[in-house]
Amino acid sequence: MTQFDRELEDRLVRYCSVDTQSDEGSANQPSTAIQLNLARMLADELRAAGAGDVTITDYGAVLATVPGTAEGPVIGLLAHMDTAPAYNATGVKPRVIRGYNGGAITYPDSALVLTPEHSPYLATKVGHDIITASGTTLLGADDKAGVAVIMTAVRELIASGAPRPKLRIAFTPDEEIGRGVDPRLPADLDVDFAYTFDGGAVGEVEYETFSADGAKVRVSGVSTHTGTAQGKMVNALHLAAKIIDTLPQATQTPEVTGGRDGFWHIHAMKGTAAEIEMSIILRDFELDGLAARGEMLKQVCAAVAATEPRATVTCEIRPQYRNMRYWLEKDMTPVTLAHDACRAEGIEPVSNPIRGGTDGSRLTEMGVPCPNVFTGMQDIHGPLEWISVQDMAAATRVCLRLVGLAARA
Structure with a gap:
């Protein structure tokens, strides 16, 4: 030694x-x-x-x-x-x-x-x-x-x-x-x-x-008893799943990218059928690429929110490092x-x-x-x-x- x-x-x-x-x-x-x-x-x-x-x-x-x-x-x-x-x-x-x-x-x-x-x-x-x-x-x-x-x-x-x-x-x-x-x-x-x-x-x-941003996506649904939920309940979990499913996964997540490719990555999700919060990180080597990923996430959230006007979907993005x-x-x-x-x-x-x-x-x-x-x-x-x-x-x-x-x- x-x-x-x-x-x-x-x-x-x-x-x-x-x-x-x-x-x-x-x-x-x-x-x-x-x-x-x-x-x-x-x-x-x-x-x-x-x-x-x-x-x-x-x-x-x-x-x-x-x-x-x-x-x-x-x-x-x-x-x-x-x-x-x-x-x-x-x-x-x-x-x-x-x-x-x-x-x-x-x-x-x-x-x-x-x-x-x-x-x-x-x-x-x-x-x-x-x-x-x-x-x-x-x-x-x-x-x-x-x-x-x-x-x-x-x-x-x-x-x-x-x-x-x-x-x-x-x-x-x-x-x-x-x-x-x-x-x-x-x-x-x-x-x-x-x-x-x-x-x-x-x-x-x-x-x-990387340049890095972090996003908090919050989905608020409508909670009610499951026995009388017909026509009333809006399940926040279902809407969160739609957001995840709509985001591009085949080409833009960590497990399928390398080199100078950026990505989005959901690393935490907590909540109930009434309300849920997702923690998502956005990464890119260039600032315009990072901004584009943030805009993509906002557009997806808005599109899913438009399918259910009784729900509330918010997307907050904050800078992490450059x-x-x-x-x-x-x-x-x-x-x-x-x-x-x-x-x-x-x-x-x-x-x-x-x-x-x-x-x-x-x-x-x-x-x-x-x-x-x-x-x-x-x-x-x-x-x-x-x-x-x-x-x-x-x-x-x-x-x-x-x-x-x-x-x-």
């Missing part, structure tokens, strides 16, 4: 064992108080490592400073603490498979099997130490791997006294529900540019994301620095568009250029999530190299 492998393994196992799942239905900030358990742990570890200005903000972010020892831009390093509400994240039991042999990985608590056929990237990790959960939860490497990478880099930078500009560290809550960047964060961070460590395969340096490319392509300095850091570590950088978003999407839109750097995480948001310890070590070396290059700029 390299100098970082054991530390990264220990950190990830400890961090993933702490439940930090966010909750889209909560109006609290952060959305779940359990995220503060990890926040307090990280704040204590940052102080022990020698970081300064360590604080947990009112909005639940952990902030800290690594003092500079050389001239250079002030750089932010960010990762998010929460795990996705898409799958069970309570009672995570991380385990390490040492020296992966290239075959199938089974799980102690379920009949699941992870294979290179399912996850081709796994086939490239023979001999690596692989971390997974036990089969009934996600792992949480998204993005506790990023947290572990940054914490390890901070500890190393302070202990070694390596040349570095001033660094600002931020661990954010609620990224998975699109609320990771509080309006106060850019000023609190106070950097020239930043990086999220929230990416996948080794070499990924991403500066293009493609960071619109801002970063005007000044590629942070992207170029990350590319150079990868190459200095013998890693060829790859910059493909992300079919999703990061805290960096919002930060970039708010004036803090913030591309995304790999950690190694794979098959996220589900029980087959896994990561290579050696990939995390590669991300840590790139982080350190990036800081070193900036100090000489």
Whole structure:
């Protein structure tokens, strides 16, 4: 194992064992108080490592400073603490498979099997130490791997006294529900540019994301006793089903799109025959495409509403985040620095568009250029999530190299 492998393994196992799942239905900030358990742990570890200005903000972010020892831009390093509400994240039991042999990985608590056929990237990790959960939860490497990478880099930078500009560290809550960047964060961070460590395969340096909107569609019907419902009842569930059925599914949902194709996706629905609410996300790499998807959804809702004048159908669309490319392509300095850091570590950088978003999407839109750097995480948001310890070590070396290059700029 390299100098970082054991530390990264220990950190990830400890961090993933702490439940930090966010909750889209909560109006609290952060959305779940359990995220503060990890926040307090990280704040204590940052102080022990020698970081300064360590604080947990009112909005639940952990902030800290690594003092500079050389001239250079002030750089932010960010990762998010929460795990996705898409799958069970309570009672995570991380385990390490040492020296992966290239075959199938089974799980102690379920009949699941992870294979290179399912996850081709796994086939490239023979001999690596692989971390997974036990089969009934996600792992949480998204993005506790990023947290572990940054914490390890901070500890190393302070202990070694390596040349570095001033660094600002931020661990954010609620990224998975699109609320990771509080309006106060850019000023609190106070950097020239930043990086999220929230990416996948080794070499990924991403500066293009989806643009994203979220929609709430509410259908109010007419409720009455089923025994006397003839000619009176309007079933909101039936109308909601018509809306879903009318939206294009063969070509415009996540399961049938890839590359630069956008989509619509219904991810939650709750209610009764009287009233129902649907949560729908809209995604496209271009703003005109995103607007077209929103207009399509509104037209479908209006068309279904017209079939039943006794019902009420509303469609509210709110912005979530925007493609960071619109801002970063005007000044590629942070992207170029990350590319150079990868190459200095013998890693060829790859910059493909992300079919999703990061805290960096919002930060970039708010004036803090913030591309995304790999950690190694794979098959996220589900029980087959896994990561290579050696990939995390590669991300840590790139982080350190990036800081070193900036100090000489």
